[in-house]
Amino acid sequence: MPYDPSAFPPFAVTVDLVVLTVRRHSLCALAVRRGEPPFQGRWALPGGFVRADEDLSQAAARELAEETGLRVHDPAAPAQDNGAHLEQLATYGDPERDPRMRVVSVAHLALAPDLPAPRAGGDASNARWAPVEELLEEGLGRDGEQAAPLAFDHGRILADGVERARSKIEYSSLATAFCPPEFTVGELRRVYEAVWSVALDPRNFHRKVTGTPGFLVPTGGTTTRQGGRPAQLFRAGGATLLNPPMLRPEV
């Protein structure tokens, strides 16, 4: 296959972001309202064009910072935390996915702790955290505004991102990316419960996470911010893979 410069069609390349967080016991995604056609007024995932001189991950990190102010957690400097986890999710390139032109979108998945408020270029009314079920629901929305379906193929992208997050917290320590730098076992458990939409036994969960070497390191402090007996505070340990994995209950 010769590299004839006239032999390949030009594409636009974008990054779209599935930004997930846990708010009030429910898994939420960041959605922005489209201000222009197509799909004007509808909700979509944040994203934008990849610039001529930046890598895909750089573009994703830039878009994430523009939409949320989050910096990406630097694996080299885990001390200063509160950054988000960012990874590539998948690429979507159906010829019909954008009615205007041929656009290939490299979707990324970002996980962040609960944030004060979204900001989309300073315009708060055009960005929101919405429960993922609400953004993904097939049928009609409830009263007020209808969130679903998302613009373009963003519903599919969001579903893929949610599924990635749900499965990845099984065998990795990724759930800590939803937590503040210091957190309790109970807070971590509520993350799993929100992401999986299940109830977990607090005693077995405690045994599992504290018994997995390298998963959690105690900071020595305690907190009562959840009420009840004071709980130990932990930071995420160095381990990234959980072996054996956390088992997701049936259904």
Add this chain to the structure above:
Amino acid sequence: MPYDPSAFPPFAVTVDLVVLTVRRHSLCALAVRRGEPPFQGRWALPGGFVRADEDLSQAAARELAEETGLRVHDPAAPAQDNGAHLEQLATYGDPERDPRMRVVSVAHLALAPDLPAPRAGGDASNARWAPVEELLEEGLGRDGEQAAPLAFDHGRILADGVERARSKIEYSSLATAFCPPEFTVGELRRVYEAVWSVALDPRNFHRKVTGTPGFLVPTGGTTTRQGGRPAQLFRAGGATLLNPPMLRPEV
């Protein structure tokens, strides 16, 4: 972010293929020799441009057929088998990855049973199955020709594909994609052993795979093609997820 048509740079989009198979107890990948600069004469992964009217998966399937003659296994018609498994792997878009222009490559992973011989546009000397360690080795090649390093960032892509395959056969029935339509438990075990580069206990392996519902369905036939006592023949069952997973031994 307005969609100003002059605001985005044009990209070339390609698909690159990590095609894996198991030959003579070792995990091999398909490599093609580059006939022109850059990296002329070096080995690379097969791939090509995405056409203006085709989806990414279509482009990958087309390239796979062109390079190997393999058709992609149709999930809707599992009866006629001998197709390959094909899935998207990841997308690589470093601005410097191709010295000629800005190319974003959507890599795909294909798994195939052992094949008669490669064909790259009919020219056999420009395509070969090479053990992945050979293609990935850091140092110098042995006598004869040096395979590594691959052209562009294909070494990284291949490493990612191999890692995906290694981890995915843990929790899915994907290892059967390396087998012919009918296979024995021992043949399936040798696939795991080749992909993981480990030795597995034949008795425990047999208990595991035959005890997992939906993984294997006996065809009733037997074979002695491996020597020794005749072994039952199986086909891949409908189950795609293995629960609990096959455990990969420590190193």
Add this chain to the structure above:
DNA sequence: GTGTTTATCGTCAGGCAGACGACTATGATC
């Protein structure tokens, strides 16, 4: 104090995996 909430420790039974013995059925070799 009493009740409520959350955290944490313990106990027990069942399931599964690793280690490994035993037996079976074929082809190869003497």
Add this chain to the structure above:
DNA sequence: GATCATAGTCGTCTGCCTGACGATAAACAC
């Protein structure tokens, strides 16, 4: 044809992990 080598298949045993769940501890609200 007896013997050997090779693979396949069935069992047993032990230890670890999980799910279910009782019990205790330490805070706050009244």
